Amino acid sequence: xxxxxxxxxxxQAQLLAEAAEAAxxxxxxxxxxxxxxxxxNRLAVIGMVIVVMLVLLAVFAPLLAPYGEGEVIHESLVxxxxxxxxxMGVDQNGRDVFSRMLYGARVSLxxxxxxxxxxxxxxxxxxxxxxxxxxxxxxxxxxxxxxxxAIPQLLLVLLIVNLRGPGxxxxxxxxxxxxxxxMARLIRGQMLMIREQEYVKASRVAGAGPLYIxxxxxxxxxxxxxxxxxxxxxxxxxxxxxxxxxVGVGIRPPQASWGQMVGxxxxxxxxxxxxxxxxxxxxxxxxxxxxxxxxxLRDALDVRLND
Amino acid sequence: MLSFVIRRxxxxxxxxxxxxxxxxxxxxxxxxxxxQPEGAxxxxxEDIERIEKQYGLDKPLPVQxxxxxxxxxxxxxxxxxxxxxxxxxxxxxRTFPTSFHLGVMALTFAAVGGVILGVLAAVNxxxxxDYFSVTLAVLFYSVPNFVLAILLILAFVFWxxxxxxxxxxxxxxxxxxxxWILPTIALxxxxxxxxxxxxxxxxxxxxxxxxxxTARAKGLAERKxxxxxxxxxxxxxxxxxxxxxxxxxxxxxxxxxxVFAIPxxxxxxxxxxxxxxxxxxxxxxxxxxxxxxxxxxxxxxxYGAIDPRIRLN
Numbered sequence: 350x351x352x353x354x355x356x357x358x359x360x361q362a363q364l365l366a367e368a369a370e371a372a373x374x375x376x377x378x379x380x381x382x383x384x385x386x387x388x389x390n391r392l393a394v395i396g397m398v399i400v401v402m403l404v405l406l407a408v409f410a411p412l413l414a415p416y417g418e419g420e421v422i423h424e425s426l427v428x429x430x431x432x433x434x435x436x437m438g439v440d441q442n443g444r445d446v447f448s449r450m451l452y453g454a455r456v457s458l459x460x461x462x463x464x465x466x467x468x469x470x471x472x473x474x475x476x477x478x479x480x481x482x483x484x485x486x487x488x489x490x491x492x493x494x495x496x497x498x499a500i501p502q503l504l505l506v507l508l509i510v511n512l513r514g515p516g517x518x519x520x521x522x523x524x525x526x527x528x529x530x531x532m533a534r535l536i537r538g539q540m541l542m543i544r545e546q547e548y549v550k551a552s553r554v555a556g557a558g559p560l561y562i563x564x565x566x567x568x569x570x571x572x573x574x575x576x577x578x579x580x581x582x583x584x585x586x587x588x589x590x591x592x593x594x595x596v597g598v599g600i601r602p603p604q605a606s607w608g609q610m611v612g613x614x615x616x617x618x619x620x621x622x623x624x625x626x627x628x629x630x631x632x633x634x635x636x637x638x639x640x641x642x643x644x645x646l647r648d649a650l651d652v653r654l655n656d
Numbered sequence: 657m658l659s660f661v662i663r664r665x666x667x668x669x670x671x672x673x674x675x676x677x678x679x680x681x682x683x684x685x686x687x688x689x690x691x692q693p694e695g696a697x698x699x700x701x702e703d704i705e706r707i708e709k710q711y712g713l714d715k716p717l718p719v720q721x722x723x724x725x726x727x728x729x730x731x732x733x734x735x736x737x738x739x740x741x742x743x744x745x746x747x748x749x750r751t752f753p754t755s756f757h758l759g760v761m762a763l764t765f766a767a768v769g770g771v772i773l774g775v776l777a778a779v780n781x782x783x784x785x786d787y788f789s790v791t792l793a794v795l796f797y798s799v800p801n802f803v804l805a806i807l808l809i810l811a812f813v814f815w816x817x818x819x820x821x822x823x824x825x826x827x828x829x830x831x832x833x834x835x836w837i838l839p840t841i842a843l844x845x846x847x848x849x850x851x852x853x854x855x856x857x858x859x860x861x862x863x864x865x866x867x868x869x870t871a872r873a874k875g876l877a878e879r880k881x882x883x884x885x886x887x888x889x890x891x892x893x894x895x896x897x898x899x900x901x902x903x904x905x906x907x908x909x910x911x912x913x914x915v916f917a918i919p920x921x922x923x924x925x926x927x928x929x930x931x932x933x934x935x936x937x938x939x940x941x942x943x944x945x946x947x948x949x950x951x952x953x954x955x956x957x958x959y960g961a962i963d964p965r966i967r968l969n
Contacts, residue, residue, distance in 0.1 A: 392794075496674045499945050503907040508682045508941070511929055588800045592911055595802055596926050611806060615915065618827065622810055629803045629810075636798040644794070 386649035393645020399638035407454040414448035419603030428621050438623040441613065442602075449605035450627055456606045457635060460520055460590040461583035467525025468582060469575075472532035477563050479533065480540025490533060497530045506589055507598065515601045520593060524586045535578055539571035546570075573650040580646050584639040591632050607632050661957065668949040673725075675945040676938070680721050683934050728942065738933040748921060748939060754830060755913065755920035759905045761836060762844035766901070770848040771891070774855025778890075779882060781860060789852060797849035802911035805842035809915070812838060828917035835916075843912045847901045854897055858890040892963045899952040906944055 387393050406413065416422060421443045429439040437446035479490040497505070509523035543549060543566070552562050591608030593599030600606035602613075607628040614624030713720065727734065733744035777789035799807075809827060817823040829835045862868060863886055871881045910922035917923070921940060928936035 495671060496678065499671050499675050499949060500678070500941065501903040501907045501944065501948070503910075504941060504944065507929060508679065508937070511932070511937075512682050512685055584798065591800060592802060595911065596914060596929075598929065611803065615806065618809065622814055625806050626810060629806050632803050633799040633807070636800065637795070640794055640798040 383649045387645050390645040390648065392641040393649070396638040396641025396643075396645065399634060400642060403454055403458060403635060403638070406451055407458045410451040410455055414445075414451045416445040416448040418449060418452040418605050420444060420448070428617065428624075430621065431623055437627045438621070440610070440624060441617060444603075446610070446624065446627060449610060450607070450631060452605040453607040453610060453628065453631070454635075456517060456600055456604070457587045457590065457632075460517065460524070461587045461639075463521045464524035464528065464586035465579050465582045467521060468528045468532050469579065471525065471529035472536055473568075475529070476533035476536025477540055477567065480537040481544060481559055481563055481567065483541075487537070490537065494530050494534055497527065502527045503589060503592065506593065510593055510598055515598055517600060517604075520590050520599055524589055528582065528586070532575075532578060532582070535574060536571060539574060540567055543567045543570050577643060577647045577650060580639065580643040584636045584643075587632070587635060587639070660960075661953075664953050664956065668953065671949055672942070672945055676725060676728075676942055677721070679938055679941045680724070681717075683937055684717060684720075724938070728939075733939040734935040736928075736933055736936050738928060738931040738936065744935045744939045747924060747936065748943065751919060751921040751924050752943075754918060755909050755922055758836070758839055758843060758909055758913070758918065758920060759902075761840040762905055762908075763847065763901070765840050765844035766847035766851055769844070770851025771855050771894070773848070773852040775859060775882070775887065777852070777856040778859030778863065786856075789856070793849040793852040793856075795849075796845040797853070799845070800911075801842050801846055801908045802915055804845055805839070805912050805915040808838045808842055828915070830916075830918045830920075839912050839916045839918060842915070843905060843908050846908065847904055850901065851894060851897060854894050855890065858893050859886055862886045862890045892959070895955060895959050895962060898955045899948070902951050903948055906948070 387397075422439065422445060424443055426435070426439045427443045428441060429435060431438040435445055435447065437450060440446055440449065475490060479487040505527045506520075506523045509526060510519055513519040513522065540563075549562060549566055552566055557565070590599055590606065591611070594606040594608035595612040597609070597612060600609050602609065610628040611625050611632070614621075614626075614628070617624055715723075724734070731745060733748070736742045736744050736747060739747070773789040773793065777786045777793075780786050796804075809825075812825045813827050824834065825838055826835055868881060868885055871885045872878075876884075909920060910926055912918070913920045913922040914926055924936065925940045927933075928940070
């Protein structure tokens with residue numbers, strides 16, 4: 350009798366130990382599975398490779414660029430066509446286009462990432478609180494959503510940048526301040542859904558406070574749609590910066606930005622075309638890479654975004 | 657139904673008011689006088705003061721705002737600061753038709769092309785045609801309109817004529833129908849891609865439904881199944897895309913008009929932005945706000961009318 354009881358206890362302990370061992374590995378395999386699905390997707394891998402290369406080019410721009418960002422090589426070289434020494438030609442001020450392209454990659458990627466971080470910094474608390482508590486906070490959020498949705502984001506960004514003046518910091522700010530609403534709505538929706546799950550109720554009954562429940566249960570379980578939305582948000586931010594700089598209210602020379610280079614190149618379109626060609630292709634390729642990556646992530650993480 | 661319409665119409669009054677307040681504040685907080693643009697001749701401070709008084713800019717902000725809204729409701733948007741002696745209303749009524757024309761053409765191109773591409777993709781799911789349309793849609797979706805505009809100009813105005821000697825398109829302008837083609841493609845490509853993606857997934861959902869299986873089981877020709885049963889139902893959710901797509905077309909036209917030198921409202925708007933021409937900026941933003949609010953309402957109503965399962969209340 351005593352031995353069988355002890356056996357039972359031992360087997361229970363074994364089961365518990367096995368479960369404890371299995372738990373972290375199961376969690377790892379959730380991301381592991383997603384990763385395997387992602388790298389099986391050819392387009393997603395292409396997107397990822399391009400993004401990694403862009404990041405490397407941007408980080409090591411000062412080492413790779415043969416000339417400085419605003420360095421005027423020589424007046425006689427103004428608008429020179431692409432050649433062995435200047436693979437992408439020379440611009441209207443006698444600056445090396447290739448070097449400026451490398452520095453432009455920095456601006457694009459920085460805008461993409463920092464703007465999304467600002468979006469997340471605003472949307473995460475607002476969306477969580479609105480979704481968890483509902484009521485008045487939720488009402489205010491949804492009214493803000495209505496107003497912001499009534500003005501197209503690009504228009505609002507133009508107004509804010511016009512107010513604050515050109516420069517990369519103001520572009521971060523403008524995109525962040527106008528972009529958080531969509532993300533907050535997404536997080537709110539996730540929270541509303543998870544709030545009713547049994548494990549959240551169990552946690553609440555066990556005495557957990559709102560902050561603990563949000564941080565420990567609700568956020569980890571709404572990670573995947575947030576990650577996918579962030580990935581899709583990066584090309585949008587890159588596009589907005591390029592568009593602003595294109596019409597001359599974003600990044601001002603001598604600092605380089607792809608959109609600005611396209612805008613300036615447009616003034617010389619009848620004489621030389623290489624000025625606009627390379628930055629145009631770079632913007633298109635970057636946007637494409639992030640879209641591939643976003644599509645792949647969405648499929649791999651099995652997320653349905655209501656777009 | 658009627659009460660829904662009334663409530664929606666009433667709701668967009670506060671929305672438009674909020675939009676106008678936000679815009680008004682953003683514009684009036686902008687540093688620098690609109691009468692002293694960078695690089696212009698210096699005006700004496702007392703002259704600036706006199707001009708500001710003439711435009712009522714010396715009064716407190718709430719008073720200025722109330723005056724503005726009161727006049728705007730009567731159709732008077734004031735005088736442009738940048739082009740003195742021209743009424744903002746006149747400038748807009750002169751340039752808006754061009755933008756509207758471009759927008760309608762781009763929307764038609766997007767709707768027709770997007771639905772065709774989406775249907776072809778869904779009917780040949782995982783076939784070569786599907787991959788072709790999905791790839792084209794991703795390309796169109798991710799390349800920004802002004803970049804596409806420039807690539808189109810480079811290809812069709814410089815390179816192809818250079819190789820073949822066929823010179824058909826111009827760099828810009830808006831005189832003849834041949835000037836309309838490239839801007840329409842540049843502006844419509846993004847919305848086309850969104851419609852194609854959406855149509856494809858909506859079609860695939862419907863193709864798997866029971867009533868389609870029934871239609872096939874009773875021996876209907878595949879063509880009839882697709883057109884009468886699948887397409888009709890699959891296009892209903894696509895209608896809801898119209899709201900955001902119109903917003904994309906409206907803001908997209910700023911940049912496309914800029915690239916092709918089209919004398920539309922978007923091009924004027926960008927110029928006003930640089931010149932801090934407050935009455936112009938305010939009027940254009942308000943116009944867009946009202947236009948989009950009305951279109952969204954119409955889309956909601958149309959949605960209810962097409963799909964009897966949806967009760968508007």
